[in-house]
Amino acid sequence: xxxxxxxxxxxxxxxxxxxxxxxxxxxxxxxxxxxxxxxxxxxxxxxxxxxxxxxxxxxxxxxxxxxxxxxxxxxxxxxxxxxxxxxxxxxxxxxxxxxxxxxxxxxxxxxxxxxxxxxxxxxxxxxxxxxxxxxxxxxxxxxxxxxxxxxxxxxxxxxxxxxxxxxxxxxxxxxxxxxxxxxxxxxxxxxxxxxxxxxxxxxxxxxxxxxxxxxxxxxxxxxxxxxxxxxxxxxxxxxxxxxxxxxxxxxxxxxxxxxxxxxxxxx
Amino acid sequence: xxxxxxxxxxxxxxxxxxxxxxxxxxxxxxxxxxxxxxxxxxxxxxxxxxxxxxxxxxxxxxxxxxxxxxxxxxxxxxxxxxxxxxxxxxxxxxxxxxxxxxxxxxxxxxxxxxxxxxxxxxxxxxxxxxxxxxxxxxxxxxxxxxxxxxxxxxxxxxxxxxxxxxxxxxxxxxxxxxxxxxxxxxxxxxxxxxxxxxxxxxxxxxxxxxxxxxxxxxxxxxxxxxxxxxxxxxxxxxxxxxxxxxxxxxxxxxxxxxxxxxxxxxxxxxxxxxxxxxxxxxxxxx
Numbered sequence: 190x191x192x193x194x195x196x197x198x199x200x201x202x203x204x205x206x207x208x209x210x211x212x213x214x215x216x217x218x219x220x221x222x223x224x225x226x227x228x229x230x231x232x233x234x235x236x237x238x239x240x241x242x243x244x245x246x247x248x249x250x251x252x253x254x255x256x257x258x259x260x261x262x263x264x265x266x267x268x269x270x271x272x273x274x275x276x277x278x279x280x281x282x283x284x285x286x287x288x289x290x291x292x293x294x295x296x297x298x299x300x301x302x303x304x305x306x307x308x309x310x311x312x313x314x315x316x317x318x319x320x321x322x323x324x325x326x327x328x329x330x331x332x333x334x335x336x337x338x339x340x341x342x343x344x345x346x347x348x349x350x351x352x353x354x355x356x357x358x359x360x361x362x363x364x365x366x367x368x369x370x371x372x373x374x375x376x377x378x379x380x381x382x383x384x385x386x387x388x389x390x391x392x393x394x395x396x397x398x399x400x401x402x403x404x405x406x407x408x409x410x411x412x413x414x415x416x417x418x419x420x421x422x423x424x425x426x427x428x429x430x431x432x433x434x435x436x437x438x439x440x441x442x443x444x445x446x447x448x449x450x451x452x453x454x455x456x
Numbered sequence: 457x458x459x460x461x462x463x464x465x466x467x468x469x470x471x472x473x474x475x476x477x478x479x480x481x482x483x484x485x486x487x488x489x490x491x492x493x494x495x496x497x498x499x500x501x502x503x504x505x506x507x508x509x510x511x512x513x514x515x516x517x518x519x520x521x522x523x524x525x526x527x528x529x530x531x532x533x534x535x536x537x538x539x540x541x542x543x544x545x546x547x548x549x550x551x552x553x554x555x556x557x558x559x560x561x562x563x564x565x566x567x568x569x570x571x572x573x574x575x576x577x578x579x580x581x582x583x584x585x586x587x588x589x590x591x592x593x594x595x596x597x598x599x600x601x602x603x604x605x606x607x608x609x610x611x612x613x614x615x616x617x618x619x620x621x622x623x624x625x626x627x628x629x630x631x632x633x634x635x636x637x638x639x640x641x642x643x644x645x646x647x648x649x650x651x652x653x654x655x656x657x658x659x660x661x662x663x664x665x666x667x668x669x670x671x672x673x674x675x676x677x678x679x680x681x682x683x684x685x686x687x688x689x690x691x692x693x694x695x696x697x698x699x700x701x702x703x704x705x706x707x708x709x710x711x712x713x714x715x716x717x718x719x720x721x722x723x724x725x726x727x728x729x730x731x732x733x734x735x736x737x738x739x740x741x742x
């Protein structure tokens with residue numbers, strides 16, 4: 190498999206002295222499920238947003254699907270963004286609109302300004318939306334308004350919207366940080382299923398180390414804007430976790446790390 | 457021990473009881489000082505005012521009584537003398553028409569300007585320029601705008617429409633842009649990240665997300681414009697029930713007819729208020 194995403198020496202500077210990302214390099218293969226873990230403020234969200242240029246990186250090169258991302262003009266950037274779906278912690282749906290309308294928003298990037306603004310979609314697009322909703326188990330909620338849904342359902346609508354873009358990659362910015370364990374599991378299972386059965390690459394920011402260990406093909410550990418771990422979850426050790434989360438978190442994290450890494454090693 | 461409670465910490469009792477001064481509930485701050493000084497000087501000015509007014513020979517009791525008598529005549533003996541019931545209804549409709557027209561024109565212009573003034577939808581420079589211009593328009597009262605446009609258009613309905621529209625634009629742009637700015641920026645981010653264009657984001661996310669505010673602010677402005685339209689009928693000769701009111705009071709000195717017109721305006725105002733409440737209820741649930 191070839192690398193779908195190639196991030197090389199990417200830095201992001203806010204103001205004159207805040208370095209959010211410092212020479213980050215990694216690559217992601219097609220169909221891979223990659224988790225990015227690290228403490229709050231380590232630059233995980235910034236990293237994700239640099240890839241679809243919701244935030245412009247200060248330096249470095251990002252190649253996605255053979256395209257050099259930082260040099261794209263406005264029009265090319267919109268084309269790139271249609272190929273990358275994004276999922277958010279707070280779902281970011283239009284609450285007053287129906288589930289169907291929100292999912293169909295995934296097609297806006299492919300439509301003319303007027304058709305998109307007026308919300309005129311083709312039958313084929315609607316058909317695909319219905320199919321995606323049934324995969325995500327939301328067929329019954331199709332015409333419900335989004336503010337009537339639970340958090341887990343809202344996140345599934347968010348996934349549906351991203352999937353309707355027919356993306357090559359999904360960027361997930363802490364998709365389960367506001368969900369209870371049950372809903373979290375459902376969302377993670379859906380994401381895993383999307384990755385394995387549809388061949389869509391998933392790059393996901395996570396706070397829960399156990400979940401990252403369980404679901405990912407690869408884990409990238411970020412601390413203070415730098416990549417401090419990049420490898421398979423099986424090879425992750427307590428020292429790696431301490432290095433990612435810092436020494437002051439040592440006592441807290443070792444418990445989690447011990448158990449999971451121990452299990453992995455045993456199994 | 458009676459009612460005295462045992463202190464949790466041994467030293468605490470002494471610390472409170474040994475104090476000689478009264479215990480303050482609120483610390484005396486600079487703010488409190490400013491507020492108190494302002495209030496006291498307002499009271500003093502009011503008292504001073506009462507002593508220095510030129511009362512002519514009007515007595516408080518006599519004046520109040522005759523005012524009440526006039527109110528009685530106005531509201532208990534209303535009649536029609538210069539126009540019929542249906543003519544009055546027609547004039548009220550003209551006034552309403554003035555309010556609808558100015559709110560509609562103002563609303564359309566304000567929607568566009570509101571989008572440009574919202575900082576999350578444009579950049580800081582554009583937003584600040586639009587906000588500055590709008591603040592200037594709003595700072596000048598509606599009546600003044602009407603009189604300014606009367607220079608070019610002559611005193612009458614044209615000047616009233618332009619002037620009232622102008623001020624409505626100022627008012628509604630601020631209201632709209634603030635509701636746009638209050639919306640969840642994540643929604644805009646999500647659609648941007650999916651490759652949507654600006655106009656698509658506006659129509660598919662920004663307006664649906666803030667439609668409740670847009671409708672309720674527009675209706676509030678409509679109610680204001682109705683009031684202003686009555687005043688403009690009198691002050692700028694814009695026609696409608698306001699002009700009849702002006703004629704009845706200032707020209708014919710017909711208190712009874714003033715009463716009739718007041719009842720008409722009151723009825724419309726109540727109807728508007730009821731409609732507004734109903735619309736807001738619907739928007740909340742629908």
